Amino acid sequence: MRSTPFFILFLFVACSMDLYAQGDSNIYRNLNPEFRRQLNHDYIDKEQKAFADNKTSSQISTTREVEFYIHQSIQNKVDEIQFNIEKDTILDHRLKVQYLHGLANVLKYINNNRRSSTYAASYIPATISSYEKLIEADRSQNNIETTIAELPYEVGNAVMKANIFEQSIGYNDSRYTLIKKYVNIYPEKTLQTLSENPGIPFLDSLVKVAAYYNPRQLYDYAAANNRLGFAIRKVDDPLVKTVSKMATSGGSGQLYFPFLDNIISGKLSFKDIDEVKNDEVKYFQLLVKTHIDYVNRQLNGEPIQESTSIMEMMQKKAISSFVNVINGLHNSPDAVRFRILQPLSAQELYYVAVLSDGIIYTSSYTNGVYPLIMSRIGQRGDSLLMTVKFDKYRKFIKIAAGYNTLSNFLASFKYQDDAAKLMQAFVGGLEKSNGLEDGVDVADSYASIAESIKPLAEEMINNIQINYQRNVGQNNKRGMVIYNLLDKLFQSADSTNNINLSTELGIPPVYNVNFKTLTNAEDKVVMQVFFYGDEDGQNIFQGFLRQFNNANWKTSHTEKWVYIQSLKGKSVMIFANKPLPEETGEDEKAQRELEAYLAKNNLMPTVVIHRGHSYYANYTINQILPSARIVFMGSCGGYHLIHDILQNAPDAHIIASKQIGKTRINQPFFNLLMEKLRNGQNIDWIPFWKELNKTVTVEGLEDYIPPYKNLGAIFIKAYKTAMDTEQIL
Numbered sequence: 001m002r003s004t005p006f007f008i009l010f011l012f013v014a015c016s017m018d019l020y021a022q023g024d025s026n027i028y029r030n031l032n033p034e035f036r037r038q039l040n041h042d043y044i045d046k047e048q049k050a051f052a053d054n055k056t057s058s059q060i061s062t063t064r065e066v067e068f069y070i071h072q073s074i075q076n077k078v079d080e081i082q083f084n085i086e087k088d089t090i091l092d093h094r095l096k097v098q099y100l101h102g103l104a105n106v107l108k109y110i111n112n113n114r115r116s117s118t119y120a121a122s123y124i125p126a127t128i129s130s131y132e133k134l135i136e137a138d139r140s141q142n143n144i145e146t147t148i149a150e151l152p153y154e155v156g157n158a159v160m161k162a163n164i165f166e167q168s169i170g171y172n173d174s175r176y177t178l179i180k181k182y183v184n185i186y187p188e189k190t191l192q193t194l195s196e197n198p199g200i201p202f203l204d205s206l207v208k209v210a211a212y213y214n215p216r217q218l219y220d221y222a223a224a225n226n227r228l229g230f231a232i233r234k235v236d237d238p239l240v241k242t243v244s245k246m247a248t249s250g251g252s253g254q255l256y257f258p259f260l261d262n263i264i265s266g267k268l269s270f271k272d273i274d275e276v277k278n279d280e281v282k283y284f285q286l287l288v289k290t291h292i293d294y295v296n297r298q299l300n301g302e303p304i305q306e307s308t309s310i311m312e313m314m315q316k317k318a319i320s321s322f323v324n325v326i327n328g329l330h331n332s333p334d335a336v337r338f339r340i341l342q343p344l345s346a347q348e349l350y351y352v353a354v355l356s357d358g359i360i361y362t363s364s365y366t367n368g369v370y371p372l373i374m375s376r377i378g379q380r381g382d383s384l385l386m387t388v389k390f391d392k393y394r395k396f397i398k399i400a401a402g403y404n405t406l407s408n409f410l411a412s413f414k415y416q417d418d419a420a421k422l423m424q425a426f427v428g429g430l431e432k433s434n435g436l437e438d439g440v441d442v443a444d445s446y447a448s449i450a451e452s453i454k455p456l457a458e459e460m461i462n463n464i465q466i467n468y469q470r471n472v473g474q475n476n477k478r479g480m481v482i483y484n485l486l487d488k489l490f491q492s493a494d495s496t497n498n499i500n501l502s503t504e505l506g507i508p509p510v511y512n513v514n515f516k517t518l519t520n521a522e523d524k525v526v527m528q529v530f531f532y533g534d535e536d537g538q539n540i541f542q543g544f545l546r547q548f549n550n551a552n553w554k555t556s557h558t559e560k561w562v563y564i565q566s567l568k569g570k571s572v573m574i575f576a577n578k579p580l581p582e583e584t585g586e587d588e589k590a591q592r593e594l595e596a597y598l599a600k601n602n603l604m605p606t607v608v609i610h611r612g613h614s615y616y617a618n619y620t621i622n623q624i625l626p627s628a629r630i631v632f633m634g635s636c637g638g639y640h641l642i643h644d645i646l647q648n649a650p651d652a653h654i655i656a657s658k659q660i661g662k663t664r665i666n667q668p669f670f671n672l673l674m675e676k677l678r679n680g681q682n683i684d685w686i687p688f689w690k691e692l693n694k695t696v697t698v699e700g701l702e703d704y705i706p707p708y709k710n711l712g713a714i715f716i717k718a719y720k721t722a723m724d725t726e727q728i729l
Contacts, residue, residue: 031079033086036093040100041082047107048074054114066122073125074110078103081132091139099135102162106131109161119154126151127158134159138168145170145177153181176200187213191221191228198227204235211240215260215306223247238264239305245270252277258310259290267293280321281343287314288348295389315355323356326364338368346376347387354395362703365403374412381412385422397426398441401448402709404702406456423456427463427486431471431479436719439482440712446490447709461490481722489711489718493686505718508629508651511708513683515570517629518606522571525677528598528605529576530620532612533587537579540611540663544576547670552678560590561597569678573603588619595623606630607677608649609670624648630683632669633657642713650717653685653707657700665704668695 033041051074085091085099110127113119130151137144144165148156156178165171179197183190183206190210194203211218222232222244233244242264246253249270255277262268268290276282287310294304322340329337341349353360353369360369377384385393400406410419430439442460450457464486471479485505492499493511501509508517518525531541548555548564556563564574577594580586598605604627610620617633621644624631628649633656642654655669672692676683685708693701 031083031086033082034093037086037097037100040097040104041086043104044078044082044100044107047104047111048078050111051107051114054111070121070124073128074107077125077128077132078107081128081135085135088139095139098164102135102164103131105162105164106159109158113158119158123152123154123158126155130155131159131162134162134165134168138165141169143170143173144168145173148174149177153178153185156181176202183209188217191217194231195221195226195228198231203231207232207235207240208237211237211243212305215239215243216257216309218243219247219253219257223253254313255283257306258287258313260309261294261305261307262290264305280317281340284314284317284321285344285348287317288345288351291351292347292388292391295391299389311355314351318352318355319359322352323360323364326368327359327361330361330363334367337364338372341368341372344372346373346384349373349376350384350388350396351392353399354392357395357399362403365399366405370400370403370405374408379412380414381409382414382418382422393422394426394438394441397422398445401445401452404448404452406445406449407453410456420459423459424463427460428467430467430482431476436716439486439719440715443486443489443715444709444712446486446711447493450490450493457490461487464490478723481719485715485718485722489715493708506721507714507718510711510714511685513629513653513685515677515680515682518677519570520602520604520606524571524573525607526598526603526605527572527574527607527609528594529574529609529611530591530616530623531577531579531587532616532619533579533582534613537582537587537612541576541579543663543667544611544670547667547674548574561594566678570680572674572677575603575605591619591623607673608632608652611666618644621645621648624652626650628652630673631655632666632673642710646713646717653683654710654713655704655706657704662698662700664698665696665701668692669704671695 031041052071081103082100085096085103088096091099106127110119110124114121114124130147133147134144137147148160148170151159156174160174160178165174175197179193179200180202183193187209190206190213194200194206194210200206207218218232218240222229222240232240233248235241235244239260242260243257246256246260249256252274256263256270256273259268259273263270273286276286291310291314294307294310298304298307322344325340326337341352344352349369349372353365353373373384374381377387385396397406397409400409410416410422413419413422426445427442430442433439446457446460449460464483468480468483468487471483488499488501488504489510491497492501492509501507520526529544531537531544545555545562552566552568554565554567556565560580561575561577564576566572575594575598577587577590580590582588597603604625606627606629608620608624608628608631610617610631610633612620620633624645626649629652631645631649631652631654633645633654642656645652645654669692672688672695673683676688685706689706
């Protein structure tokens with residue numbers, strides 16, 4: 001909300017003081033209007049009373065003095081206007097009714113908007129005084145636009161809500177003046193405003209302003225077959241004409257749009273794009289070439305029209321045209337699987353990697369994309385980053401760390417000092433980044449680096465602490481929060497540091513789950529397992545039951561679910577719905593009945609297991625309760641759902657796969673988890689994962705992401721907590 005300019009507020013308050021000092025307000029209150037207008041006065045009195053009865057004037061804070069003048073304006077000034085209208089010997093009955101009706105409408109607008117973030121209470125005295133000025137202008141048959149032009153938009157808009165000046169001199173000009181004021185304040189609403197007022201005389205000028213403010217929005221309006229759409233397409237401006245041509249080019253418009261800036265500048269033509277748009281590889285290559293050109297020009301301070309559109313299209317094509325293909329061929333020989341990548345350069349492969357984070361399979365990256373990148377850049381990582389102007393380098397480092405190629409990448413630099421400087425830059429200047437993506441990439445990379453390159457992890461912490469002190473010296477709150485969070489998150493990996501994240505950051509521990517947090521008031525661990533009724537689900541369910549066919553566990557069956565309880569050690573209660581036929585929705589009914597049973601008996605699951613294909617995952621997520629502390633997503637690609645899970649269970653430690661969920665990995669995980677719970681042990685994820693690695697006999701565990709590597713999600717939550725509470729931790 002923009003604050004009222006002080007001189008405007010002072011002017012109207014000062015005027016109000018003079019007005020209230022004159023005359024006796026009782027004269028105005030004791031008015032006896034002509035009976036034909038009594039109802040109009042009653043409407044005004046009703047709005048005055050409504051204002052007085054509601055003590056809070058606005059969402060915007062005001063001083064006691066301003067509040068005094070606001071209420072004086074609503075009561076005394078309004079009474080005075082009523083009196084003057086009623087006693088005016090020149091006005092006829094029709095005009096008196098009209099002005100009284102307008103006054104009631106203005107008061108109603110004030111009452112309806114007094115808590116709005118777009119109408120400050122401090123505007124109220126000016127609104128009442130301005131309405132009086134409009135009456136005088138209209139009464140004297142002067143141009144009302146002269147008055148409207150002098151007012152802030154909020155005041156001018158409020159007085160025009162009187163809805164009685166349509167026949168006044170200057171009414172249309174007043175409306176146009178308010179439109180100009182409005183779009184100047186809210187440029188993002190220019191085209192919406194034009195669609196509601198397509199006949200305004202300066203439409204072309206506002207279309208041009210809207211075009212350069214948001215070309216993508218213009219695209220949508222230019223494509224419409226309505227009055228505004230036709231008007232846009234007639235505007236003589238290079239940007240507007242280019243966007244209009246794209247918008248009316250049938251199904252190809254979205255393919256042209258990422259190249260908007262180069263088309264306007266003449267570097268590309270529609271014909272150039274037509275020649276490649278139907279070839280997935282050539283089109284992607286043109287996108288990358290154009291994007292690198294845009295990046296280079298932006299580094300030189302040159303603005304680019306719609307630079308975000310090309311990145312969005314590159315990501316879409318990188319995933320659909322390449323990553324989905326090589327992921328889908330994960331069982332095929334490499335020569336077949338990676339054939340689609342062969343025409344791509346190192347730079348193009350680089351963008352395939354950084355734009356598919358969280359989607360590309362481990363084997364797709366380590367066996368295909370990364371080796372091809374390095375072979376095509378002469379095994380020189382420093383050369384690669386230079387050719388892409390260091391664009392998205394943090395994302396690439398994060399991915400390389402996660403897939404254990406960072407050591408190889410950094411070792412490929414000609415000068416190792418350059419590699420060290422790169423990693424310093426990796427954690428530096430995060431407070432200057434837009435959003436939190438760069439900070440999340442740094443957070444997500446640490447666990448992998450700490451496991452594989454311990455000296456580099458130690459150097460990361462040192463650099464983070466240096467950046468923290470730099471931000472302290474600059475009194476940069478955002479920077480202090482970011483670097484303090486990263487420091488605490490990373491150092492908590494070392495148990496000797498005794499860092500309590502719950503106390504220091506207001507978030508649960510990242511690297512371990514205390515057994516006590518998994519138990520209820522009766523010292524019992526409650527687990528819920530979700531099964532689905534397809535053929536695979538039914539087979540997996542039988543294997544799941546066999547895990548508990550030993551002296552440590554007892555299994556009981558009901559019609560819709562099974563109940564498994566520990567017989568030795570700590571009390572662990574496992575509830576799993578039966579995978580009844582999905583065709584009739586019986587599996588869903590079983591889940592609902594089990595959910596109702598758990599709720600009725602106050603059994604809140606702290607461990608949740610999803611066993612089913614990825615297309616069932618959202619059904620499980622929607623049923624996860626905030627009580628969940630460990631969530632295992634045993635489906636393919638469950639890693640992409642981490643943020644969705646945290647929406648329902650913000651304190652959950654999440655285990656998920658980036659690739660294929662495998663029973664021969666899931667079962668050893670459950671066995672190990674169940675034994676630790678039955679023995680009342682804390683779950684320390686780093687040693688837990690090392691122990692699990694010894695028992696897994698198939699490839700693929702590297703695709704399962706343990707909770708301590710999901711630091712990015714924890715970082716986001718901790719950052720929002722710190723900023724919301726305005727604490728520098």
